[in-house]
Amino acid sequence: MVHGFQATLRRIAPQLIILAVVLLLNFLVFPDFFKIEFQNDRLFGNLVDVFNRGAPTALLCIGMTLVIATKGIDLSVGAVMAIAGATAADLVVSGYGWGTALIGAISVGLMCGLWNGVLVAFLRIQPIVATLVLMVAGRGIAQLITEGTILTFLNEGLIHLGAGTVLGIPTPILIWIGLGAIVTLGVRRTALGMLVEAIGINEASSRVAGINSRVLLVSVYLVSGFCAAIAGVIVAADIKGADANNAGLWLELDAILAVVIGGNSLLGGRFSITASLIGALIIQSVNSVILLSGLPPEFNLVIKALIIIAILVIQSPTVKHALYILRASAESEALEPARAAQLTPPKETAQ
Amino acid sequence: MTEGTRPVLSCTGISKFFPGAIALDEVDLTLYSGEVHALLGENGAGKSTLIKCITGAYRRDAGTIHLQGQAVSPTSTKESQALGIGTVYQEVNLLPNLTVAENLFLGRQPTRFGLVSYSRMQTETARILKDYGLAINPAEPLSSYSVAVQQVVAIARAVELSGKVLILDEPTASLDREEVELLFSVINKLKARGLAIVFITHFLDQVFEISDRATVLRNGRVVGTRELAQASQTDIIHLMLGRQLESRIQERAPAKSGKPLLELNNFGRKGTVDPFNLTIHEGEVVGLAGLLGSGRTETANLIFGVVPADQGEAKLRGKTISLANPRQAVGHRFGLCPEDRKTEGIVGDLSVRENIILALQARQGWFRPLARAKVNELAEAYVKTLDIRLASLDMPIRFLSGGNQQKALLARWLATNPDFLILDEPTRGIDVGAHAEIIALIERLREKGMALLVASSELEELVAYSTRVIVLKDRRQVDELTGGQISTGNIVKAIAAETNREVA
Numbered sequence: 001m002v003h004g005f006q007a008t009l010r011r012i013a014p015q016l017i018i019l020a021v022v023l024l025l026n027f028l029v030f031p032d033f034f035k036i037e038f039q040n041d042r043l044f045g046n047l048v049d050v051f052n053r054g055a056p057t058a059l060l061c062i063g064m065t066l067v068i069a070t071k072g073i074d075l076s077v078g079a080v081m082a083i084a085g086a087t088a089a090d091l092v093v094s095g096y097g098w099g100t101a102l103i104g105a106i107s108v109g110l111m112c113g114l115w116n117g118v119l120v121a122f123l124r125i126q127p128i129v130a131t132l133v134l135m136v137a138g139r140g141i142a143q144l145i146t147e148g149t150i151l152t153f154l155n156e157g158l159i160h161l162g163a164g165t166v167l168g169i170p171t172p173i174l175i176w177i178g179l180g181a182i183v184t185l186g187v188r189r190t191a192l193g194m195l196v197e198a199i200g201i202n203e204a205s206s207r208v209a210g211i212n213s214r215v216l217l218v219s220v221y222l223v224s225g226f227c228a229a230i231a232g233v234i235v236a237a238d239i240k241g242a243d244a245n246n247a248g249l250w251l252e253l254d255a256i257l258a259v260v261i262g263g264n265s266l267l268g269g270r271f272s273i274t275a276s277l278i279g280a281l282i283i284q285s286v287n288s289v290i291l292l293s294g295l296p297p298e299f300n301l302v303i304k305a306l307i308i309i310a311i312l313v314i315q316s317p318t319v320k321h322a323l324y325i326l327r328a329s330a331e332s333e334a335l336e337p338a339r340a341a342q343l344t345p346p347k348e349t350a351q
Numbered sequence: 352m353t354e355g356t357r358p359v360l361s362c363t364g365i366s367k368f369f370p371g372a373i374a375l376d377e378v379d380l381t382l383y384s385g386e387v388h389a390l391l392g393e394n395g396a397g398k399s400t401l402i403k404c405i406t407g408a409y410r411r412d413a414g415t416i417h418l419q420g421q422a423v424s425p426t427s428t429k430e431s432q433a434l435g436i437g438t439v440y441q442e443v444n445l446l447p448n449l450t451v452a453e454n455l456f457l458g459r460q461p462t463r464f465g466l467v468s469y470s471r472m473q474t475e476t477a478r479i480l481k482d483y484g485l486a487i488n489p490a491e492p493l494s495s496y497s498v499a500v501q502q503v504v505a506i507a508r509a510v511e512l513s514g515k516v517l518i519l520d521e522p523t524a525s526l527d528r529e530e531v532e533l534l535f536s537v538i539n540k541l542k543a544r545g546l547a548i549v550f551i552t553h554f555l556d557q558v559f560e561i562s563d564r565a566t567v568l569r570n571g572r573v574v575g576t577r578e579l580a581q582a583s584q585t586d587i588i589h590l591m592l593g594r595q596l597e598s599r600i601q602e603r604a605p606a607k608s609g610k611p612l613l614e615l616n617n618f619g620r621k622g623t624v625d626p627f628n629l630t631i632h633e634g635e636v637v638g639l640a641g642l643l644g645s646g647r648t649e650t651a652n653l654i655f656g657v658v659p660a661d662q663g664e665a666k667l668r669g670k671t672i673s674l675a676n677p678r679q680a681v682g683h684r685f686g687l688c689p690e691d692r693k694t695e696g697i698v699g700d701l702s703v704r705e706n707i708i709l710a711l712q713a714r715q716g717w718f719r720p721l722a723r724a725k726v727n728e729l730a731e732a733y734v735k736t737l738d739i740r741l742a743s744l745d746m747p748i749r750f751l752s753g754g755n756q757q758k759a760l761l762a763r764w765l766a767t768n769p770d771f772l773i774l775d776e777p778t779r780g781i782d783v784g785a786h787a788e789i790i791a792l793i794e795r796l797r798e799k800g801m802a803l804l805v806a807s808s809e810l811e812e813l814v815a816y817s818t819r820v821i822v823l824k825d826r827r828q829v830d831e832l833t834g835g836q837i838s839t840g841n842i843v844k845a846i847a848a849e850t851n852r853e854v855a
Contacts, residue, residue: 201701205695208687254850
């Protein structure tokens with residue numbers, strides 16, 4: 001297991017370094033950044049805020065990582081958040097308890113995931129188009145549920161999910177870390193992770209090897225819908241109301257960005273949920289540094305863009321190939337020359 | 352007419368190596384002025400590699416090319432074009448949205464005061480195309496004409512640019528009979544103009560119709576060059592499919608087949624494979640022989656459910672079973688090593704270890720992961736028994752050579768302990784050493800009582816390991832050879848006999 005831990009650490013090292021750099025920037029513009037206080041039975045501090053405010057993106061990127069690993073994408077998660085939030089609000093307003101509201105929201109999220117999954121896995125519609133349908137229609141559905149208003153509620157239990165604390169730690173932090181851990185263990189301690197990767201890398205080969213790719217594809221969209229539903233409930237609980245128009249707006253793009261910053265290829269295959277979660281924290285830290293520096297928020301997008309470009313350059317095939325050649329030439333010293341020749345991909349096939 | 356004159360193009364000792372495989376092994380090719388020279392061979396024989404080496408798309412690793420006595424070494428297709436070697440591919444690579452004239456003159460438009468002179472371009476185009484027997488409007492977009500006409504325009508462009516050697520890579524693949532006639536009349540005109548023409552195709556009838564000589568490649572080597580006036584179709588098929596291993600069959604002990612394992616009755620799919628009956632017994636190797644496009648791969652895929660059958664029934668040990676998808680086939684302890692290793696076999700970015708256990712894990716279901724120790728034990732055992740050469744089990748499988756990838760795929764299925772293994776072109780594109788090992792493995796598996804179905808274009812190989820050979824032609828079974836009947840000669844006869852019957 002030590003070996004596995006080391007491999008994980010090597011995988012997420014770039015993301016950890018980027019996160020450390022951005023957190024350091026936070027510290028430079030605001031020296032009290034790392035100060036954490038315990039007041040009114042609750043942890044306070046800017047670092048706590050980063051973890052707390054980053055919860056929706058973090059939750060979304062758990063499911064999004066799996067979807068992207070299958071070579072897919074889920075554009076509907078922002079809209080599903082709105083639907084789930086509206087469902088939960090509607091249920092507590094109608095007098096049901098917060099447990100029922102949560103289960104209702106999750107059920108709706110799973111239904112959305114099932115819809116996406118069936119479109120992708122059975123009707124073979126391209127994921128970007130298939131999920132675009134719900135991205136557009138989803139907000140309409142949410143508006144139908146809230147009947148066009150911002151549906152506010154005062155249910156303590158539900159509000160606790162978004163604004164409350166457990167043992168002094170804000171609930172959203174516990175939820176995203178907990179869910180992240182459960183899903184990571186769930187895919188890595190079973191064969192699910194490897195099979196999902198196999199589908200993403202080569203679905204035809206996977207099918208011939210006897211993998212049930214359809215069921216797996218539907219499953220990853222179900223997980224994505226589930227995560228979006230939880231994120232939707234947290235956002236609604238945080239503002240004590242369901243806003244069909246703005247809840248989760250553009251968050252699907254942040255989630256995709258978190259997955260990409262996490263070093264996961266949009267072409268599918270190898271994935272790391274942990275790295276995506278760190279990616280989500282990086283995005284939130286960038287938001288934080290802009291806020292704390294007193295710079296106008298317009299800069300947020302530009303700086304975000306700079307970070308993405310930096311990461312994409314590191315990930316680009318050209319740079320990767322150069323790194324690969326470096327590594328291969330280092331390895332080839334240990335191997336016999338003929339083997340080294342085998343390791344170097346032929347130029348002609350590279351085009 | 353072709354004898355005695357000086358060759359236009361002569362290639363000697365062309366070799367090309369790919370990692371782990373020899374694509375071309377000292378290939379010689381000589382072209383004379385005014386001849387149509389067919390280049391023949393099954394898929395993977397090295398035809399397109401040879402063409403790419405001649406046109407400079409690939410850099411050759413050894414050998415010389417002389418064009419009209421001058422040693423040349425083009426490093427790009429553009430350079431070879433300037434030297435006089437033009438190529439036309441099956442998929443016309445012109446720009447369909449431009450006009451015929453623009454396509455013909457692209458990159459060298461006639462100008463007047465620095466501006467393109469469209470009128471001159473169009474009159475020139477009309478004049479040039481008239482020589483090719485085409486009276487079409489040069490100002491129309493190319494896409495408004497049929498593929499055959501586009502093909503001729505592409506030829507005209509290649510000839511105008513080059514003018515010494517013309518290489519036609521499967522030009523007739525998507526043409527109907529009449530269009531082929533048009534193309535052949537153009538080829539004959541160019542022949543009369545003294546061009547040396549290389550004609551690549553899978554249609555033997557067309558080869559005999561238009562070509563003067565034929566060179567046959569197999570496994571990257573020239574197995575023979577023949578004057579077609581003095582050769583028969585059977586001779587050429589013989590050359591393409593080989594017959595050197597003939598003597599081996601006498602050494603083999605007579606097959607002792609076990610109980611029937613899989614029975615296919617009236618099994619088929621419309622438009623893919625005609626319904627057939629086939630019974631496969633334990634401990635036998637059934638070979639599938641036939642030319643390219645005869646339905647070998649389609650039959651293998653049908654039995655494994657990759658492309659499900661739409662008629663007939665399958666019985667496993669007497670019980671009717673469903674083979675609607677590969678998962679069901681895997682569940683019945685079937686295995687399939689597909690023809691196209693890269694797109695349907697390996698999962699390139701997964702490690703060798705993961706690739707080996709993939710099918711076993713898939714059959715076991717995602718919820719019951721194989722224990723790490725068991726995975727390592729399996730992977731290491733197969734790496735050892737199959738002699739898979741690798742730096743580490745953790746390396747992505749796409750970095751292995753073709754032969755080692757194939758062995759890893761075999762390991763994937765052997766790990767599932769199959770009763771029935773389908774191998775589609777198990778030795779294609781792999782080096783000689785691995786080739787022999789895989790053939791030996793097939794024998795070993797048969798002796799252990801496994802049932803195997805092997806599709807191959809290598810007849811001598813089929814003869815070496817098959818206990819029974821099914822001959823396919825035009826997607827249906829035309830013959831079955833057993834025991835002493837199995838020889839490359841008989842297989843070739845079965846294929847050719849059927850050809851003649853159809854022509855008649």
